[in-house]
Amino acid sequence: MRSFQFAGSRIVKTGLAIFLTATICLWFNWPPVFAVITAIVTIEPTVSDSIKKGLVRFPASAIGSAFAVFFITLFGNSPITYTLAAVATILVCFRLNLHAGLLVATLTSVAMVEVIHDNFLFSFFIRLGTTTIGLVVSTAVNMLVFPPNYSTAILKSIHGISGRAGSMLEHTFRTILFDGDANLQEDQKIVKQLTTEIRKTEKLVHFQRDEASLYPWVRNREAELQMAERQLLFLDNFEYHLNALLRAPFQQIQWTKAEREIIMDAVMALADDLRHSINFDHEKHQAQLKSITNLFWENSKRVPADDALHPTLFPPEFTILYELITIYDLVDKFFDPNSVKAVQEAEQS
Numbered sequence: 001m002r003s004f005q006f007a008g009s010r011i012v013k014t015g016l017a018i019f020l021t022a023t024i025c026l027w028f029n030w031p032p033v034f035a036v037i038t039a040i041v042t043i044e045p046t047v048s049d050s051i052k053k054g055l056v057r058f059p060a061s062a063i064g065s066a067f068a069v070f071f072i073t074l075f076g077n078s079p080i081t082y083t084l085a086a087v088a089t090i091l092v093c094f095r096l097n098l099h100a101g102l103l104v105a106t107l108t109s110v111a112m113v114e115v116i117h118d119n120f121l122f123s124f125f126i127r128l129g130t131t132t133i134g135l136v137v138s139t140a141v142n143m144l145v146f147p148p149n150y151s152t153a154i155l156k157s158i159h160g161i162s163g164r165a166g167s168m169l170e171h172t173f174r175t176i177l178f179d180g181d182a183n184l185q186e187d188q189k190i191v192k193q194l195t196t197e198i199r200k201t202e203k204l205v206h207f208q209r210d211e212a213s214l215y216p217w218v219r220n221r222e223a224e225l226q227m228a229e230r231q232l233l234f235l236d237n238f239e240y241h242l243n244a245l246l247r248a249p250f251q252q253i254q255w256t257k258a259e260r261e262i263i264m265d266a267v268m269a270l271a272d273d274l275r276h277s278i279n280f281d282h283e284k285h286q287a288q289l290k291s292i293t294n295l296f297w298e299n300s301k302r303v304p305a306d307d308a309l310h311p312t313l314f315p316p317e318f319t320i321l322y323e324l325i326t327i328y329d330l331v332d333k334f335f336d337p338n339s340v341k342a343v344q345e346a347e348q349s
Contacts, residue, residue: 009146014043016145017138024133030126031115034061034108038134041104047143048210053100054135058128060101064089064109065127069120072113085109148211150204151224157201158231161194165238166274168194169327172245173267176253176320177260188246191239198235205229234330241323241330248323249316259295266292267324273331289328296321 021039025032038057044050067088068081075081089109093102108127116123142148172187205228255263266288296318 010043010045013141013145014040017043017134017141020141021134021137024137025130028129030130032130034111034127035130035134035137037107037111038104038131039138042135042138043142046148046207046210047139050139050142054139056098057101057104058131058135059096060089060093060098060105061108061131062128063092063096063098064105064107065112065124065131067092068109068112069116069124072116073120077113081113082110085113148207150208154201154204154208154228155224157197157204158228158235161197161201161235162231163275164190164197165194165235165242166271169242169274170267170271172242173264173324176245176248177255177264188243191242191246194235195239198232198239201228202232205232237330238327241327245320245323248319253316253320255317262291262295263321263324266328270324270328270331286332289325289332292321292325292328296325 017039018036021035022032025035038061042050042054042057044053064085067085071081071084071088075084086106086109089106090102093099093105098105108131112123112127168187168190175187205225208225269284269288
């Protein structure tokens, strides 16, 4: 839902920027097409990016316009003019590290060949004027109309990922403990999906930080961003250890039914913490961790006796319990149980 809202706001802002840009250009009796192209590409996910890339696109467009004027003066409207204008623009922009403006500059360069018939120098300065209009209008629209705000999306995404991670953890352990012949390929696909969601959320945090220099309310919510980064670190580490669990040879485990039940109870409690962080109970969490740790040490005592069976590798029971204890520790250290509260506050603000 949030991605739809985000895309919808970008569409509205792009349409408004196009309309205003074209209106201003027509008022000056200037061709609006180049300004509109500039306005379209200047609507970035953040205002900061719009400004930074705009400062690159302006000189890049000027370079493209200059080459178009230069080569049309030499060769007129001919195939070699299009070729040389495009190639020269690409080479110079690349050489000057104007990568963000390379595409717009190249399109501008080849498009100008078609519309310039006389007054080449005058056309060049008009092109600079239309570029300026496109940059200024689109940046202003991006800043003032639906200003980018990713805080709610970040918190909701983190809460959603942690909930899915909890369900995934419970399903994985239920399979390991009670369905040893099952195939965990689907689980591995879900882990990859979680990783993708984590990366997307990290990008949203990056976007939000970019806005700190422009919007005071972003600077005032620095603690919230730090919490989000801490939670994402936990989720990233969680994904790593969950992957390790999926690679364990669980078909060989030799736990008793009682031991499996102890582990499953602890996993269900942990999964519930991840799904409903607002009800996180630290004391209950520690009690479950203690029971798993005790089982871990009991299992570790059996390792020398089974050494002939596992001469170079840890027994799967040892590995699985180690990963579970590590995940418990991660939840205790990195997962902030106030994330749901933060989401609710963000929705109300």
